[in-house]
Amino acid sequence: xxxxxxxxxxxxxxxxxxxxxxxxxxxxxxxxxxxxxxxxxxxxxxxxxxxxxxxxxxxxxxxxxxxxxxxxxxxxxxxxxxxxxxxxxxxxxxxxxxxxxxxxxxxxxxxxxxxxxxxxxxxxxxxxxxxxxxxxxxxxxxxxxxxxxxxxxxxxxxxxxxxxxxxxxxxxxxxxxxxxxxxxxxxxxxxxxxxxxxxxxxxxxxxxxxxxxxxxxxxxxxxxxxxxxxxxxxxxxxxxxxxxxxxxxxxxxxxxxxxxxxxxxxxxxxxxxxxxxxxxxxxxxxxxxxxxxxxxxxxxxxxxxxxxxxxxxxxxxxxxxxxxxx
Ligand SMILES: Cc1cn([C@H]2C[C@H](O)[C@@H](COP(=O)(O)OP(=O)(O)O[C@H]3O[C@H](CO)[C@@H](O)[C@H](O)[C@H]3O)O2)c(=O)[nH]c1=O
Numbered sequence: 674x675x676x677x678x679x680x681x682x683x684x685x686x687x688x689x690x691x692x693x694x695x696x697x698x699x700x701x702x703x704x705x706x707x708x709x710x711x712x713x714x715x716x717x718x719x720x721x722x723x724x725x726x727x728x729x730x731x732x733x734x735x736x737x738x739x740x741x742x743x744x745x746x747x748x749x750x751x752x753x754x755x756x757x758x759x760x761x762x763x764x765x766x767x768x769x770x771x772x773x774x775x776x777x778x779x780x781x782x783x784x785x786x787x788x789x790x791x792x793x794x795x796x797x798x799x800x801x802x803x804x805x806x807x808x809x810x811x812x813x814x815x816x817x818x819x820x821x822x823x824x825x826x827x828x829x830x831x832x833x834x835x836x837x838x839x840x841x842x843x844x845x846x847x848x849x850x851x852x853x854x855x856x857x858x859x860x861x862x863x864x865x866x867x868x869x870x871x872x873x874x875x876x877x878x879x880x881x882x883x884x885x886x887x888x889x890x891x892x893x894x895x896x897x898x899x900x901x902x903x904x905x906x907x908x909x910x911x912x913x914x915x916x917x918x919x920x921x922x923x924x925x926x927x928x929x930x931x932x933x934x935x936x937x938x939x940x941x942x943x944x945x946x947x948x949x950x951x952x953x954x955x956x957x958x959x960x961x962x963x964x965x966x967x968x969x970x971x972x973x974x975x976x977x978x979x980x981x982x983x984x985x986x987x988x989x990x991x992x993x994x995x996x997x998x999x
Contacts, residue, residue: 674700676903677748679733679781680755682706684858685796685850685892686709687716691753692896694723703726703746705739706755710997711859715989724784735776742861750792750903751785751845753778757978759861760800760823764947767822772824774801775833782837791813793845795834799953801849802822802942810956811849813911820948830909838909846906848899850914851955854975855892856982860990861999863887868983869990871933881945883923886952890916891970898957912964915955918972932980 674697680686706712708730727746731738733755737925742748749793755777757763757770777794785793803818830912837843856923858865868878896984898914906912920928930937961968983990993999 674750675703675746675748675961676700676707677703677742678747678755678925679705679750679751680712680899681700681716682712682716682721682728683754683758685712685853686754688855689752689856689896690717690726692742692893692900692956694720694726696900700725702726703742703874704747705731705733705742709730709757711758713857713993714963716929718859718993734772734780736780739781740788743788743790748788748790750794751781751790752794752796752899752903753781754796756827758823760821760863761946763821763823763826765841767826768875769840770822770826774831778830778832779833779862780831781844786837786841786843790954791844792903793834793837794864794899794906795831795845796899797831797847797849798824798827799849799851799915799955800950801828801831802953805954809954810954811913812956813849813913813959820950835909844908846902846908847911849911849955850895850898850901850913851888851890851916852954853892853895855979855990856986858892858979860994861997863922863925864979865931865983865990866999867929867982868933869994871929871935872983874935875939876941877926877930878941878943879922879926880943881949883942885919885921885949886921886954887913887925887974888954889918889920890914890923891968891975894968894970897969901960905964907963912960913955913957913965914960915957916968916972917957919952920972930978931981932976942960963983
């Protein structure tokens with residue numbers, strides 16, 4: 674297997690690169706990442722001498738570069754993690770989301786088609802389904818109804834991937850995950866922002882009333898799911914990946930406050946996010962039944978480990994928060 678992993682210096686991508694090197698002893702990984710604000714070469718420090726890992730700084734929109742890498746490394750599969758991913762940033766500046774998430778995916782698909790790639794996996798999100806009321810779950814048949822510029826860009830990319838299967842018969846899969854947490858999570862996102870703010874005695878800003886619900890999935894369970902899809906997914910299929918773990922934002926922040934033993938008075942309610950989706954909840958039955966996926970982490974263990982990781986890796990997150998002015 675010679676796998677092109679795009680966005681492999683980001684949160685989920687770098688966890689997946691580690692997963693691949695640990696679990697596929699014959700795999701060569703070509704890691705293409707632009708190292709934007711959220712990409713970080715330090716996520717890959719422990720594998721920088723690994724001969725099966727080739728890091729390349731570059732943009733997935735660069736046709737010549739993608740063609741060159743596929744040829745040089747005889748790439749057989751592509752897993753596309755590269756994306757602008759932060760909803761708040763997409764509300765302020767949607768353009769770069771279209772550029773990377775839509776045009777970048779299109780470029781990868783074109784190169785994959787031209788050079789005969791065996792499998793293309795698009796890593797997508799449950800946000801393409803929009804927002805749920807208090808009952809029910811997103812299944813793979815739920816109609817797409819993205820509400821933010823971010824989720825609209827991801828839904829657009831999903832449609833392109835689907836079309837390359839329908840039109841050109843390309844072997845593709847789309848995975849749609851719920852909210853990930855775990856090591857190397859960029860500290861602009863809810864869980865790492867709250868942990869690191871709490872460690873520094875800063876305020877913990879909750880948007881709106883804090884009753885919005887997210888389904889939290891450990892990033893390592895997500896990586897395992899993506900790999901099952903890459904190796905066993907049926908061509909053209911979509912697989913939802915969820916944690917069976919719905920929590921309100923209030924619950925998450927209060928849990929972190931308790932675990933880090935800081936005052937509840939640090940919690941502060943701030944203006945709501947525009948178009949804030951109320952509830953995401955994923956039904957991962959298809960992945961469990963068809964591909965035998967079983968998450969290993971309970972949220973209790975996962976969040977404990979994650980908090981410990983941030984306590985032990987201040988050198989990793991402090992410069993990031995400083996640079997991003999968080
Ligand atoms: C950063 C921040 C977030 N929030 C709220 C907004 C959401 O309801 C919830 C989680 O926010 P975020 O961590 O930004 O994640 P969310 O918008 O759900 O999106 C994440 O999860 C998605 C999957 O569901 C991914 O596709 C996105 O790339 C990823 O960023 O916490 C706050 O209340 N305060 C905050 O400071």
